[in-house]
Amino acid sequence: MSASRRLDAPPMPARAVKGIALTVICALVIIPFVGIVSTSLATREQVNAAGGFVLFPSSVTWDAYRSIFAGGVVSQAMLVSIGITVVGTAVSLVASTLLAYALSRQGSFGQKPMLMLVLLTLLFSPGMIPNYLVVKEFGLLDSYWALILPTALSGFNVIVLRSFFMGIPAELTDSARIDGAGHLRIFTNIVLPLSKAVLAVIGLFYAVGYWNAFFNALLYMNDSGKWPLQLVLRTYVVNNAELGASDLGATVDVVPPQASVQMAILVVTIVPILIVYPFLQRHFAKGVLTGAVKG
Amino acid sequence: MSHTATDPVAVRAPEARAVTGATRPPSRRHKQRWYRRLHRDRALILMAVPGMALVLGFHYLPLIGNVIAFQDYVPFLPFGSSPWVGLENFEVILNGDPAFLRALRNTLVLTLVQVVFVFPAPIALALLLNSLLSERIKRVVQSILYLPHFLSWVIVVAVFQQIVGGSGLINNTLRANGLDPISLMGNSDLFVTLLTTQVIWKDTGWATILFLAALSQIDSSLYEAASVDGASRIRQLWHVTLPGIRGLIILLLILRLGDSLTVGFEQIILQQHSVGLAASEVLDTYVYNNGIVGGQWGVSAAVGLVKGVVGVILVLGANKVAHIFGEAGVYKS
Numbered sequence: 001m002s003a004s005r006r007l008d009a010p011p012m013p014a015r016a017v018k019g020i021a022l023t024v025i026c027a028l029v030i031i032p033f034v035g036i037v038s039t040s041l042a043t044r045e046q047v048n049a050a051g052g053f054v055l056f057p058s059s060v061t062w063d064a065y066r067s068i069f070a071g072g073v074v075s076q077a078m079l080v081s082i083g084i085t086v087v088g089t090a091v092s093l094v095a096s097t098l099l100a101y102a103l104s105r106q107g108s109f110g111q112k113p114m115l116m117l118v119l120l121t122l123l124f125s126p127g128m129i130p131n132y133l134v135v136k137e138f139g140l141l142d143s144y145w146a147l148i149l150p151t152a153l154s155g156f157n158v159i160v161l162r163s164f165f166m167g168i169p170a171e172l173t174d175s176a177r178i179d180g181a182g183h184l185r186i187f188t189n190i191v192l193p194l195s196k197a198v199l200a201v202i203g204l205f206y207a208v209g210y211w212n213a214f215f216n217a218l219l220y221m222n223d224s225g226k227w228p229l230q231l232v233l234r235t236y237v238v239n240n241a242e243l244g245a246s247d248l249g250a251t252v253d254v255v256p257p258q259a260s261v262q263m264a265i266l267v268v269t270i271v272p273i274l275i276v277y278p279f280l281q282r283h284f285a286k287g288v289l290t291g292a293v294k295g
Numbered sequence: 296m297s298h299t300a301t302d303p304v305a306v307r308a309p310e311a312r313a314v315t316g317a318t319r320p321p322s323r324r325h326k327q328r329w330y331r332r333l334h335r336d337r338a339l340i341l342m343a344v345p346g347m348a349l350v351l352g353f354h355y356l357p358l359i360g361n362v363i364a365f366q367d368y369v370p371f372l373p374f375g376s377s378p379w380v381g382l383e384n385f386e387v388i389l390n391g392d393p394a395f396l397r398a399l400r401n402t403l404v405l406t407l408v409q410v411v412f413v414f415p416a417p418i419a420l421a422l423l424l425n426s427l428l429s430e431r432i433k434r435v436v437q438s439i440l441y442l443p444h445f446l447s448w449v450i451v452v453a454v455f456q457q458i459v460g461g462s463g464l465i466n467n468t469l470r471a472n473g474l475d476p477i478s479l480m481g482n483s484d485l486f487v488t489l490l491t492t493q494v495i496w497k498d499t500g501w502a503t504i505l506f507l508a509a510l511s512q513i514d515s516s517l518y519e520a521a522s523v524d525g526a527s528r529i530r531q532l533w534h535v536t537l538p539g540i541r542g543l544i545i546l547l548l549i550l551r552l553g554d555s556l557t558v559g560f561e562q563i564i565l566q567q568h569s570v571g572l573a574a575s576e577v578l579d580t581y582v583y584n585n586g587i588v589g590g591q592w593g594v595s596a597a598v599g600l601v602k603g604v605v606g607v608i609l610v611l612g613a614n615k616v617a618h619i620f621g622e623a624g625v626y627k628s
Contacts, residue, residue, distance in 0.1 A: 018423060022432075025420070026439045028496065032454045035464060039457070051467035053457050099346025102339045109329070109336040114343055121354045124607045127599035128579070129586045130360030134353065153349040183338040212447035215561050219587065230449045237453045238565055266453050273445050281441050 031055075033270075040064050040263035047257040054259075063256040064264035072248040074265055076225065077232040080144070081211060084228055088148040088210040093203050095153055097195075100161035101187050115162075121155035128219075135220055146220035147213065147228065154209075157202050164198045165191055201283040204276055211272060229269050237262045364600045368592035384597035395598065397573065398581035405487060405558040405577060410551060412491050416499045418544065421506035422536065440500025448561040451497050455489075456480060480566070483574035490562060505547070506540060513539035549617045553610035556602050578602050 035055045039047065042054040043061050068074040102108070103115050131150060140146040168191060176186050192199070214230040221227055227235075236243045243262075245255045273280075333340070364384055366377040387395045420440070427433045443451065458464045459479040466476035479485060517535045526534065560579040567575045576584070578598065586595025 018426070021423065022427075022436055026436060029439055029443060029500075032458055035457060036454065051470060052462040053464045053467060055464065095346040095349055098342040102343035102346075105336075105339055108339045109332040110340065110343075114347060117347070117350060117355070121350060123610065124603050126354060126357035127361060127596065127603050128582050129592060129596040129599050130357035130363065131353070132587060133360055133363065133592075134357045138352075149349065150353045153346055153353075155350070158346065183342065187342070208445055212445075212450075214447055214449050215564070218564075230447055233449045233453060234565060238449060238456065239568070262453075263457075266450065269450055270446065274442075277442060277445065278438075280445060281438060 036263045036266050036270075040260055040267050042257075042260055044257045044260075047259050052259045061256070064260035065268075067248045067256055067261060068264050068268065070248055072246075073224075073236075073243070074229075074232055074248070074268075077227050077229045078268065080226060081229040084144060084147050084213075085207050085210040087144075088152065089203055089207045091148055092152045092154075092157075092206040093199065096158050096161055096202065096206075097192070097199065098187070099153070100158045101165055101183075101191060103158070104162045104165035105183070106166075118155045118158055122159075132219055141220055142223045142226060143220075144226065147216050148210070150216065151209065151213065154206070157205055161195075161198065161202060164195060168194055197283070200279070204280055204283070208273065208276070208280070229265075233265055233269055237265055361596060361600045361603075363593055364597040366593055368596070370590075370592070380593070384593040385601070387594055388598065388601055394576070394585075395581065398576045398578050401575070402556055402558055402577040405490065406552075406555045408487055408491055409494060409558070410548070413494050413499075414548060414551060416495050417502035418506055418540075420499055421503040421510060422532070424503060425507060425510045437500070437503075440503070442500070443497045444501035446497070448497075448559070448565060451493055452562065452565045455493055455496075459489075481569040483570040486566075486570045486574045489566070490559065493562060494559065505543060509540040509543045510536065545620055546617055549613040550610070553613035554606070555609060556606050 035053055038057045039052075039054045041060045041062070041064070042050075042057040043059060046054050046057055046059075099114075099118070103111060103118065105111060135141065135146050135150060140149065172190055172194075173186050176190055181189070212230065213228070214234065217228050217231045218234075221231070224235075235241050236247075240262075243258060248255070248261070327335075363377065365379060365381060367380045367383070369377045382389070386392070424433055424436060427436075446454075456463055460466070461476065461478065461481065463480075465479070469476050480489060482489075513536065517539075518531055521531045521535050556578055558577050558579075560577075560583075563575055563577055563580055564583065567580060572584075579602075582595045582599045582602075585591045586599075589595075
């Protein structure tokens with residue numbers, strides 16, 4: 001990355017090869033998304049003509065989106081996913097920040113053993129069968145809490161938060177202590193306001209995790225009415241189950257082509273990630289490096 | 296503080312009491328009795344309670360729940376009260392049950408293939424990105440290539456179906472041109488290739504982050520010195536760039552090997568039905584299919600437990616190896 005390296009720019013053929021390589025790599029990522037959006041907006045004639053997957057639609061119809069938002073299976077799953085993501089992220093953030101703060105006060109009662117317990121969770125996981133049986137014993141099968149509580153606390157996130165809290169200058173918290181503030185006050189009035197950026201990052205870590213979670217739902221939710229979007233996506237898109245008018249909601253008069261509906265489901269599953277993506281990309285990269293350095 | 300003058304007394308007083316009142320002498324001068332510290336830190340303890348409850352309830356309780364690996368688990372009996380059967384559940388491992396061996400072999404083959412093909416991909420991409428002269432192009436390319444990392448496996452598999460699936464883009468194009476469609480996704484011979492391609496598509500971009508960070512840490516005067524000595528760009532790559540990121544490469548490789556027994560569970564379970572168990576059964580899916588689906592709780596818990604224990608040993612062993620190579624491991628010991 002030195003200045004002198006930049007001066008002797010590589011010869012033209014090498015630059016051309018690089019350019020072509022990067023263009024191809026980027027196209028491999030972008031083209032599928034273009035096709036997915038196109039197919040979701042395509043009319044039945046175009047879908048039939050293309051045999052399913054439309055890369056460039058000549059005309060656009062929103063029928064597929066209208067049908068999945070009409071109150072059927074997909075609408076219900078969207079509500080479930082949004083609910084799980086919002087409630088889960090809130091639970092995760094509250095539990096993680098409180099625990100991270102307690103673990104950041106060195107020398108307090110039980111701090112070392114508790115820190116050890118959290119660190120050890122990073123080393124091994126208990127395994128699928130015991131996890132399932134514990135959720136079952138707690139009576140959480142077919143409860144939305146089964147999609148939240150087992151993954152609510154990530155040891156990695158707690159450690160990242162703790163490292164950040166420990167970096168807050170002791171002068172700030174010490175002066176508050178002398179003024180008689182308790183730990184909860186210091187936490188809410190001093191530590192949290194100074195940690196907005198890291199809270200946003202960790203919050204998004206959790207939110208993306210909840211939104212993308214698929215296997216926990218497969219494991220714990222037998223009632224298909226409580227399925228989140230990822231499981232509906234698996235059933236109707238990956239496994240190609242028939243999605244009829246009755247599944248889409250009673251108000252749909254025109255049933256759009258199956259391929260368009262499938263791609264519309266895919267789009268609504270991807271869009272929330274796309275919305276937070278610019279933020280994710282900027283801060284997750286930093287988060288990964290922080291975790292690697294300090295964790 | 297205004298109490299500085301009286302502080303020594305205040306500190307000594309409880310200690311004096313401790314010496315007279317306790318059966319064992321205090322190990323440290325300022326060590327307070329545990330209940331005093333508990334009382335002092337009660338607010339912190341309360342703050343830790345929700346998080347620790349989740350850790351204990353959903354990590355350590357299941358960990359203890361692994362005892363069912365030594366039991367003939369009966370679903371309707373209270374937790375832990377099923378009859379004990381010793382190592383009976385481990386017989387599939389000890390006697391080399393064919394289904395278990397198949398899962399083990401598929402897992403190791405997949406790990407090996409992915410170490411060879413997936414692991415170097417982000418290094419190559421990072422070198423390519425690092426050699427770009429324009430920061431703006433680099434940022435745009437990064438924005439595009441990081442995206443798939445944030446998509447769930449369900450989405451990635453669905454995306455792949457649209458491109459290489461039976462009625463996907465490639466096969467539709469073939470049909471439109473009068474050619475025979477080729478089975479790329481439901482083909483058990485190509486399953487390992489398919490999984491590997493998907494992992495590369497999803498995570499290569501994101502995995503460049505650590506390598507790019509390491510590349511930016513290389514002292515630029517090394518390149519200048521090499522350049523003055525007449526080293527070509529290829530030689531600079533070989534003698535400056537690669538040695539500069541060697542530590543990270545070894546570390547990540549060791550971590551990956553430590554994780555040998557874990558290969559994309561969600562990714563495989565989503566696609567298993569289309570290629571059959573012979574090609575796709577790995578240890579994690581074996582546990583799922585036999586335990587959750589098949590109801591052989593004890594046996595699958597035993598396999599899961601052995602996998603977990605061996606996994607920890609591999610990670611710790613790998614870390615030891617990293618130390619021997621003189622690289623900073625993940626866990627300092």
